[in-house]
Amino acid sequence: FLKFKDEISTLRNRPNKVQGAVSLKKEALHELGSSKDPGTRGFSRQEVRKVIEGDAEYLKKIEEIAAQDPKVLNRLQQILYTPDPAMRWRAITAIGCGARVVFQKRPNFVGEFLRRLLYSASDSAATNWGAIEAVGEIIRNIPDTFDIFIRELIGIARFADSRRSV
16 A cells, blocks of 8 residues: 555646646536536535526526536436425426436436436335436436336336326
8 A cells, every 4th residue: 555655646746637628617617606626526416406406597507517427417316315395306307407418428328327217216125206207307308219118117107106106
């Protein structure tokens, strides 16, 4: 471990090679009202939650964030577990809009995200708050590709506790 100490400090002090990309991200963050210092890390759950709690233009802001950071969908999924139903529905709607934007550049990421949501919705041991509704939002926003999953949603409806969500 001690041998790596010098190598780690060298890496830490090395200048950033993607300065142009960082400045673009900094401008976008400033427009979104975030004080986050851009780096290699994406947006945190608290930052995404702040956007969702914001004004009526939150969907547009989520689309801008999703264009930069596809993992915003994972942050939105974390917000699904909030006990506040209004916040949960805002997150569900934001997942659909964000997925539409991410799908343009990374369709496999959205497909994998949708698969995980479906697994959590059908797993009896998992908490699926908002998962079924989020799947429906993704299908609604990208129907040409994901309409084949409607059959999966109908299959989930056979469970009494999930019927209302379907």
